[in-house]
Amino acid sequence: EPPPLEQKERYKVGFSQMESNNPWRIAETKSFHDTAESCNWDLIATDAAGSAAKQVADVDSMIAQGIDVLFLPPREEKPLIPAVMKAQAAGIPTFLVDRSVDPNVAKAGEHYVSFLGSDFVDQGKRVAEWVIENFEGDKGIIVELEGTTGSSPANDRKSGFDDRILQDDRFEIVASQTGDFARDLGRQVMETLLQAHPDVNIVYAHNDEMAIGAIQALELAGRKPGEDVMVVSIDGTRDALQAIIDGKMGVTVESSPFFGPLACEVMKKYAAGEEIPPWVKVEDRIFTAENAADHIDEAY
Amino acid sequence: MAGFDAKTLTKHGGLIALAVLLLINIAITPNFLQMQTLFVNISQVATIAIVAVGMTLVIATAGIDLSVGAVMAVAGALAPLIFLSDFAQAYPTLGLAASIIVPILVALLCGLFNGVLVAYLGVQPIIATLIFFISGRGIAQVLTNGNLQTFTHPGFSYLGTGKILGLPFQGWLVLLIAIVFWYIVNRTMYGRRILAVGGNENAARLTGTPVRRVKTGVYVISAGLSGIAGLIVVAINSASDAARIGNLMELDAIASAVVGGTLLMGGKAPIFGAVLGAVIIQLVKYTLLANGVADEVALIAKAGIIVLAVYVQQGRKE
């Protein structure tokens, strides 16, 4: 059983961010800061600068400071298990946010309260399904731009997409290389892969930043993204929605960083003694040419 | 004659490595012999080459500059702030000029900071530039509040996407920078003094060389060139991401300089060697990527190639 949470006027809340080197993470941190005011939190936010070990040390220092509740987006599935265990031992209920930990070792409802977030595998799968549905040619030649090598969203978004798309034998993945979730690298890698595989007609990027980079690479090479090459990705950033509106991109599956309000709500329920499901699934929307214009104002 | 062979190999190691790489690519990489391949490689190598030229000068004084990537981030973060400002909207030409000049000036100031630490306070270069390496990117993010800045600004984007005589603008820029610094190193007093300071600082001082000013100068130059590279990255991407611009650039630039024949203990500044080094590193990346080598294997391959290239370059000395 995870430790209970007493009902109080004000909570001392720990939020251990893993890194701040991309807009998504920054938006997520900001969402927690914004929620702190509306939800009456004293928020301690730390940043692990991309190191799982430091993230554990950060959680440690928050435990030492006596937080009431911990929100943790674990940088890695396994290395953050000690953080979850230590928080539990210190009587601090933990909610995992946006990524989870290894379910074989730490379990929701036991070591931590619940996981709030989307399913990366599912995100990849949904992109694949959209492609299968909307691709009109005979042969889909796919270039995949992966996230940071070895990171869990990269691994999951790859397996989700690859498994689903390869069930349809119209499609072939001719190259899959890392763009490190960054626009500049996404562009450079795309430029190169485009030279080696000029017949490519589908680009799947693990996040919108790389997708935008790929669009630039295509345009620089005189190709027409959206017309002769279909670009698809995940996240739902403002730039991606704009690209969809401009007809350069096909789809982006939402992976919203705005966890603050959800966190506040779930925490209050938990304090009130309500049952919390082990996985509070975030319903990821899917943005296409039909609805992009309606949502661009709320995007980050 | 064995001595002759070894010597030629050492002397032209870089060119030989380049030739080998080209041959390998022609043989195995699909669609290698195309103009577009050339464009892609020129546009990608430009920033490394520009930074490597500055790095070469720093290394020639027996220093090192870890802060180049951070300086790129600062300059790259500043530019859009300026041309997206109200002022620049009102006066587009002035705004564009300011968005190029001001970031470069700020970069030069960063270099001045490094240079003063090294030359006047006697801080060891790796540590002096580590300070900015750690905090520079933070400053860039503070400037932009951590936000990604995206824009459409054809004028500014020319830096990254323009073409002159059919070749990318930044390629010409590299050529211009290399020629200017080659001239400075080989023909001017300042260049000679850089080499003297790196070769024997005491002797340089005793012959009237303003050692501290010379040293400060190379850090300023290195930072200025990094600033230019930062602007190019932002221009190509039509976006400025302070967290990412120039990430790991210091390693590429140092590797380029060394592969190009620069001695880490100072006293040599082969400018075109550094450009050649950058081209080799770029081509290695291209080869591995285009042939679908997995990222982790590519890392190992890169490691092996760097060791080999430097081994051939350094030759065997008694």
Next chain:
Amino acid sequence: MQPLLRMQGINKSFAGVAALTSAELEIAPGEVHAVIGQNGAGKSTLIKILTGVYRKDSGDITFEDAPWNALSPREAQDNGIATIYQELSLVPLRSVTENVIMGYEPRTKLGLIDWKAAHRRTREILSDFGIDIDVTQPLGSFSTAIQQLTAIARAVSLNSRLVIMDEPTSSLDDREVETLFGVVRGLKAKGVSVIYISHFLDELFHICDRATIMRDGQTVAVREIAESTKLGLIADMLGRDPEEISAAGMTDLGGGTHERGELLLEATNLHTDRNLRDVSVSIHKGEIVGLGGLLGSGRTEAARAIFAMDKLRGGAVATHANPAGFKDPAEAIRSGIGFLTEDRKAEGIVPEMSVRENMTLALMPRLVRNGAIDRAKEEEIVKKFVEALGIKLASIEQPIRELSGGNQQKVLLARWLALEPDLLILDEPTRGVDVGAKFEIQSIIQEYVEKGVGVLLISSEFEELVEGADRIIVLQDGKSVSELHNPGITEESLIGAIAQSHDASPDGTQDGAAA
């Protein structure tokens, strides 16, 4: 008797350039054997091949009747050959003790270094050389002389059968040289052989039994010292007729013969953070002013202070153009002063740069035209000096590190002469330079003095000073204590002046340099 060491047909080339061509060397047990030759003759190279620093290209070496092929200095040491290399091979940042006993440390029962015993042993070893210093201090904080004696002490303490000394006396004064001779004689008495390399030919007649003479990488003669003359040895070294040499005469600096002109520079009561306490010197056009004194008396520091290398804490330097002195060496150079430093390697050459670039380093500001260096003019000047000074090189684009010591020294001298200076400060201008080059360098200096250049000369060789200087200012513990005038100075009177002022000085501590 079987020789202890025999080297035969040794060949060695560096990057295609031959340094040794079938060189020979034979040493008898218990013999003190000199190896002499001009700069670049290959003496040091031969030694380094013996001790495993370099690898020979071909040739045979037998040591104690067994083939010898040391792969490293360590191996040579362990097998009974101890060496004092020409370039002091010590680690100045580390303590004196470490420099003496490193590699042979006394151990405690646990196998750890017994520092107490180590310091004690080091003090014992050094006391044989009349040195009494704090051995826990970094070696670099002591004078060059102490450092050189430390290197010698280390080698001698290794209990070897052959001790090699490559120019051991280059930084020693007469008294220290005497101490060294005592040590060499002691080794000989114990049956240890000594290879003794030196440019001071007089020294050979005191301690050596035989001499091997080398020229251009070859062994050209082996002589019994007792049957040789200095002139004969020089003739062998240079490969010329003895008559021819004696007819040409041995040029010296012609002290006391110069026409003294107007005042060039006046330094009064100089005082720096480093040991300089009260030195006053004035130099006029066309004269040579010598600085005399024991090692560590502050001669080099006086020169550095005048040249604005060290900050003045008190006193003043004034010239006609700069009555307030100089703020940095650049300003000193602009007002027509050149400074040839004593440490060629550390403060003189830029090893990777070419002869051309080295020579014009100080001149550069005057070679600039429209922002660029005027290459044509540069080459013209360099070629002129290469010819005038007889510098031996393959090309002016050759890196200076490839030149022999004497030729490097001439390039550095040319660096200052090219400035057409009013005043030259020369710190040990002929140290480590062979007799031939030495006379050449001296006659070049003489020539410039006659043209009106003023010279401040520092030399540990009393002969050079006594014969060269018009006046000698004697320094003692960082103070100028007396002044002697030529003609009339003899070595005896100089030594007398130094000794006298020494006795008169209140505290006689000399870093123990000469106890």
Next chain:
Amino acid sequence: MLDQNTFDLRKYIQGNGQSMGVWIALVVMIVFGALRYDNFAGAYNISSFLNYNSMFIAIALGMCFVIMTGGIDLSVGSVVAFTSVCVAYLSPYGIQVALPGGILAGMAIGALNAFFVIAMRIPPFIATLATMLGAKGGALVISGRQTISVDWTSNFTKFGMNNVGGILPWSIIVVAILAVALWIVLEKTSIGRTVEAIGGGEDATKMMGLPVNRAKAFVYILSGGCAGLAGVILASGFGAGQPLEGVGWELSAIASVVVGGTLLTGGLGSVPATVAGALLLGLVFNILNFENGRGVISFSAYWQMVIRGLFLFVVILLQSRVSRVGAKQGA
């Protein structure tokens, strides 16, 4: 080397003055933290702080030896990642196998560095830059791009997670023993003396007949081994082999060594001051976290970077100040 400007010597000889700065700063920071924050000096914070920073102390110790020879080891961060993956596979056999196994794996990469530097004469900066890339690639290859679970049933994780007396983690005890041992090696054995001599002048050391190559091989293998130990601590304290960990750790280690007063040009160094340097840099993070917790100002991630840079700047200024004052007094 002898051609080092001997006149700069005095500035450097004030070894005490150099490392005084770091001790003063360390004490000041601890007192500051203890007075300003609740629970800062509590057992929980101390033990978790020591546990996390034991890894950085370990790599800084190895780095200190490499730097004393005038070299540098950029590969340590990747070696930590690499060995953490190796020992994750070894964890079922218990810590008695995994600990030596991890250290050996690190030493193997250290030996590769030594080979590049000594036999192939590649400058250390470049040689270890290459192994930094290679070891990272290797870690990803053998892990199949995944973090690798350790065996939670063996005694393996006890090493990284358990304390003695609730305050002293096993990891810091092992690292402390290592530090003392290395201190003795440096000060009291001839290999240690040779290491420092090489930094003071490699050619001269060789000509004195000291085993230069052996000492250089020793430092690179030692540094690899220290990184290996850090890898074991990482895997056992965090429950996984992590191929992506260790990015930028080499720079922390270098900074620790330099803040501890070791000359980057080699020749002078101190083991205790290096440990102090590593603790000092670790404290900066810890204090920033506590400061965030006070809620007065919340430093964003990027402000933290700026502050860390500033801190390094101040420590370095302080050091050059202290050593200069020391030099004045010594003169």
